[in-house]
Amino acid sequence: MTGAVPDPLPGWLTAATRVTALTGAGISTDSGIPDYRGPQGVWTRDPDAEKLVTLSYYMADPEIRRRSWLLRRDLQDADPRPNAGHAALVDLERQGRLRAIVTQNIDGLHQAAGSDPDRVLEIHGTVNEVLCTSCGDRTPMREALDRVAAGEPDPSCRVCGGILKSATIYFGQMLEERVVDAAVAAATDCDVLLAVGTSLTVHPAAGLVDLAARSGARVVVVNAQPTPYDDVADLVVQEPIGTALPRLLAAPA
Template identity: 40%
Template sequence: MIAKDLRSGVEQLGNMIAEAACIVPFTGAGISTECGIPDFRSPGGLWTRNRPIAFDEFVASADARAEAWRRRFAMEATFAAAKPGRGHRALASLYKAGKTPAIITQNIDNLHQASGFRVDDVIELHGNTTYARCIGCGHAYDLPWVKARFDEDGNAPDCTICDEPVKTATISFGQAMPEDAMRRATELAQQCDLFLAIGSSLVVWPAAGFPLMAKNCGAKLVIINNEPTEQDDLADLVIRHDIGETLGPFVGN
């Protein structure tokens, strides 16, 4: 059912939240746009300006690795300045109230952690861009370490332990999904009684399968997104309004 207006949608959402015992939010890029972080697919989004660098290209090409890091450092000021928005804070309020055991996210910006979620309770399907990892041994590196070496000669650094390339701790196209995150997301989707899909186009699989999984396991499904999604017909409630305005009333509740 599509909410006829914002007020009606917020009222229905509030009733569903009040009745639910276990709420699992699932967030996409749309929740972070009010924080100044552009999304990927919409007009003017990151992928309209730069073709994504696939994982196999990153591994095979020193030039691709250097370009990947150049793009990341070009975005550093944007990521560093971003603070949790109303949507992040509203979901953190549900978490602190004991309504939400954990959150599943496609986002890589660390804003759910900054809003008050424990690190272990943010299930990052696509990784995190605020630090780096060796693609071989998995050793973690902070970004200032990477930038210092990148600035020396314009080349992407290799791991000091195993000499494999160092990459942002994100999941690129063609890279294996994180097994533990996928397992935990599956368990959450199967066990909740209310699943909130927020700010996701629901077109990137396998992540887009979790709302459907929750619905098939008996949960009520709410989709909050400015644009229609392919799963709207399955949802118990669809709110096509600004995410911050929709979730703002739930901040601090």
């Protein structure tokens, strides 16, 4: 089934008690954070922007690092806030029906909306912390951005002098095994896998849909554009996320 949110909702959805949500950039666009791969995505409009999050370029080129710090500053200054899509998942958790949120996003908006941090698996890390690439020291992003504002265009680690980066997973960098294992467990131990605002083209995140389906879960895809997994899904919704999710996840009558 493809298109609008069905009325009434399928019984298997309203009866679901272990829903795992897989979220991508599309859930945060209503918060003012642009997506990356959509028709107007950051990398669609400027392919060179992908270098800012490619580890080899970042480590080798101070100019790439300076541009990256300015991008992080702009994101923080924009002060994005959670939207109705994030709130719908908080409501689902309060209903006792949320197994986990596996997110490809780095913005921390699920936690800001009120989702239990222990249920949020950030497979691509977080932009709210800074990591030293040499000694592994972690500090708040705000501290590093204050240094940038004070005139350090490419701040270095205060512990060892190493190169700092956001605590996100760059291209060319391995995902954290602990987080991936938890995401796989959440996908294989749910009755509904809800993919929201993700193109489902980036692995291993996209592969969680296959794992869930093979484990007997129903699959719901909510995305503005078609995905490679629409044929696998039991329900595909192409309405705006901010209006579709609250209706899909409403408490059973």
